[in-house]
Amino acid sequence: MEKHVETIFSLDMPYRERMKVVRSVYRGQGGPRVAVVSGIHGDELEGLYLCHRIAAWLDWLAANHPQSLLGTIELYPGLNPLGLDTLARTVPPYGVDLNRTFPGHAGGVMPQRIADCAMRALAGCALVVDVHASNIYLREIPQVRINHLFADSLLPLAENMNVDVIWLHGAVTVLEASIAHSLNAQDVPALVVEMGVGMRLTPEYTEQLLAGLLNTWQQLGVLAADLELPAVQRRPRLAHEDNVYYLNAATSGLFVPNVAHWMEVRKDGLLGRIVSPLEGQTLAEVRSPVDGVLFTLREYPLVYEGSLMARVMAHA
Numbered sequence: 001m002e003k004h005v006e007t008i009f010s011l012d013m014p015y016r017e018r019m020k021v022v023r024s025v026y027r028g029q030g031g032p033r034v035a036v037v038s039g040i041h042g043d044e045l046e047g048l049y050l051c052h053r054i055a056a057w058l059d060w061l062a063a064n065h066p067q068s069l070l071g072t073i074e075l076y077p078g079l080n081p082l083g084l085d086t087l088a089r090t091v092p093p094y095g096v097d098l099n100r101t102f103p104g105h106a107g108g109v110m111p112q113r114i115a116d117c118a119m120r121a122l123a124g125c126a127l128v129v130d131v132h133a134s135n136i137y138l139r140e141i142p143q144v145r146i147n148h149l150f151a152d153s154l155l156p157l158a159e160n161m162n163v164d165v166i167w168l169h170g171a172v173t174v175l176e177a178s179i180a181h182s183l184n185a186q187d188v189p190a191l192v193v194e195m196g197v198g199m200r201l202t203p204e205y206t207e208q209l210l211a212g213l214l215n216t217w218q219q220l221g222v223l224a225a226d227l228e229l230p231a232v233q234r235r236p237r238l239a240h241e242d243n244v245y246y247l248n249a250a251t252s253g254l255f256v257p258n259v260a261h262w263m264e265v266r267k268d269g270l271l272g273r274i275v276s277p278l279e280g281q282t283l284a285e286v287r288s289p290v291d292g293v294l295f296t297l298r299e300y301p302l303v304y305e306g307s308l309m310a311r312v313m314a315h316a
């Protein structure tokens with residue numbers, strides 16, 4: 001097994017610094033290549049910790065079963081280094097969402113150039129997993145999001161990822177200009193994972209996804225079939241347009257939940273209240289529209305009328 005760190009993109013900064021996007025490459029015996037990408041949004045850190053845990057596991061593998069890495073594993077922990085450095089979701093100083101910039105442009109401005117370099121670097125991969133950590137407002141249970149267009153080829157890969165939910169949809173993180181959509185459109189299978197919350201780490205989710213990734217890589221022939229791996233324990237529930245309910249704030253105030261994330265909820269059960277910071281009354285009660293499970297829960301208390309507070313997946 002061979003290991004090295006290399007730069008896939010660099011750009012001179014105005015005051016002589018040099019900005020770099022780097023990857024760690026663990027090369028085995030010529031089998032398929034797979035990659036984990038994270039840090040596209042500079043306020044999301046769960047994927048960076050996942051890359052660390054994969055790297056630590058690969059160090060263990062190199063010491064104990066070096067012949068068991070059949071393919072190549074590449075880690076891209078921070079595609080948006082300036083955003084990560086400055087706690088900005090978008091790419092400074094442009095204010096551009098890097099995940100709305102793909103497939104990019106080699107002669108464009110910096111975010112377009114990063115996107116273009118990432119697309120070139122990831123070409124030919126048997127699987128790319130793009131790890132997101134929601135945002136600073138919402139906490140998400142580990143889930144894979146798949147666009148309807150690519151469901152047939154991606155669902156079999158997602159099912160072994162040890163996530164709690166597979167969400168089939170056509171919106172937001174699986175939009176056309178995202179890295180995952182652009183890769184899939186170029187026949188590079190790419191899954192979007194959302195888990196945890198922005199600016200935080202959730203180590204139990206990391207371990208859960210690590211087990212899923214290792215098993216999926218074994219299924220693809222990147223890891224030897226006889227290598228013993230942490231078990232896949234989750235059977236993902238399938239979310240789609242007809243069973244996901246959005247709970248938006250009826251009024252502005254402080255959202256105070258009285259439920260825990262990933263809890264079973266009953267129709268009309270009280271999930272929380274919106275209260276006024278100025279006065280003693282409750283402004284609105286938040287109740288579940290259906291029997292189901294709470295798979296998104298607001299982490300950041302301040303809400304404006306229309307803010308998303310929770311998503312409930314109805315039981316079949």
Ligand SMILES: [Zn+2]
Pocket residue numbers: 040041044132133134
């Ligand atoms: Zn993100």
